[in-house]
Amino acid sequence: MQYRRCGKSGIQLPAISLGLWHNFGDVDDVKVYRKTLHTAFNNGITHFDLANNYGPPPGSAEINFGKILHADFKNHRDELIISSKAGYLMWPGPYGEWGSKKNLVASLDQSLKRMKLDYVDIFYHHRPDPDTPLEESMMALDSIVRQGKALYAGISNYPAKKAAKAFKILKKLGTPCLIHQPRYSMLDRWVEGGLLDELEKSGVGCIPFSPLAQGLLTNKYLKGIPRNSRAAKKHGFLKKDAITKERVEQLQKLNVIAEERGQSLAQMALAWLLKDERVTSVLVGASSSEQLLDSLKCLGNISFEKEELEKIEIILADK
Numbered sequence: 001m002q003y004r005r006c007g008k009s010g011i012q013l014p015a016i017s018l019g020l021w022h023n024f025g026d027v028d029d030v031k032v033y034r035k036t037l038h039t040a041f042n043n044g045i046t047h048f049d050l051a052n053n054y055g056p057p058p059g060s061a062e063i064n065f066g067k068i069l070h071a072d073f074k075n076h077r078d079e080l081i082i083s084s085k086a087g088y089l090m091w092p093g094p095y096g097e098w099g100s101k102k103n104l105v106a107s108l109d110q111s112l113k114r115m116k117l118d119y120v121d122i123f124y125h126h127r128p129d130p131d132t133p134l135e136e137s138m139m140a141l142d143s144i145v146r147q148g149k150a151l152y153a154g155i156s157n158y159p160a161k162k163a164a165k166a167f168k169i170l171k172k173l174g175t176p177c178l179i180h181q182p183r184y185s186m187l188d189r190w191v192e193g194g195l196l197d198e199l200e201k202s203g204v205g206c207i208p209f210s211p212l213a214q215g216l217l218t219n220k221y222l223k224g225i226p227r228n229s230r231a232a233k234k235h236g237f238l239k240k241d242a243i244t245k246e247r248v249e250q251l252q253k254l255n256v257i258a259e260e261r262g263q264s265l266a267q268m269a270l271a272w273l274l275k276d277e278r279v280t281s282v283l284v285g286a287s288s289s290e291q292l293l294d295s296l297k298c299l300g301n302i303s304f305e306k307e308e309l310e311k312i313e314i315i316l317a318d319k
């Protein structure tokens, strides 16, 4: 594993981190996800990313992760960076989502109980709240860190300008923001429009989520929609209508370049993100340990020839 410094902090994260949004809920097979967690840890993945609502049902990923953590990794807590988040709908009424102090504090308390932990390493505000004053959400993160319920604060899905304001508030409060978690992949490059520059300027790390575009940027959908794939699952967030004929043709062209590089499409898609030093870690999902092992091999080659990048740009521009 390669470890990369997270912004201007003391923390280093593995170049590949594992997210538990899908594949670790009560609907999933414990034997399979337990093996995935062991494969991750045995290959140097020290960072596991959760949120209050991961499952399904919501909350079950934290419960299941907590059980395996205490059964199999109990002597390794200090080797791990465990994160959780709050902001999306978790319980009924006006306090079960968004960015009030009430929501953030209560949600983290619930997450800690589910995982049977005293603290998480990183606690994120999961999405910006258009109605709550930013100061209130950031003061909630600051007070959570001061109480020792989280070691570091993060934000997710914040656009560049709002992120910059959040960083300023947190810095003033004495709890600098450790990391931003945006969606970023070859197929979704909004962060290149200002956020990455802001993160570099502010010394904040970047951990792109859905770096494989939920599985599109793999060899999985090159010949149809396989059974058991995220697009085929009722609770999967990848919708079948995202897999158009044009998209598949584009993926096939990318796959040719990946093959020329001696990589799988997944490996090339991850390497393409990691070539940028502002990206601290790529946050992958995996429905099996084999997938994770495949993705990990991207670390063998994360540099690109100029011509390769140009060819990729041409393919990506053709939407």
Ligand SMILES: NC(=O)c1ccc[n+]([C@@H]2O[C@H](COP(=O)([O-])OP(=O)(O)OC[C@H]3O[C@@H](n4cnc5c(N)ncnc54)[C@H](OP(=O)(O)O)[C@@H]3O)[C@@H](O)[C@H]2O)c1
Pocket (backbone or CB within 6 Å): 018, 019, 020, 021, 022, 023, 049, 050, 126, 156, 157, 181, 208, 209, 210, 211, 212, 213, 214, 215, 216, 218, 219, 220, 228, 229, 230, 231, 266, 283, 284, 285, 286, 287, 290, 291, 292, 294, 295
């Ligand atoms: N902050 C936020 O708002 C937010 C939102 C979404 C996600 N996240 C975080 O980001 C993490 C990753 O998101 P994601 O699961 O969408 O990431 P992803 O890495 O883009 O997609 C993961 C899926 O791709 C397929 N896959 C992975 N590796 C593969 C390989 N080597 N070969 C073939 N297929 C492969 C699997 O699909 P199948 O299941 O079809 O096999 C897997 O479930 C989440 O777990 C969560 O921690 C955060």
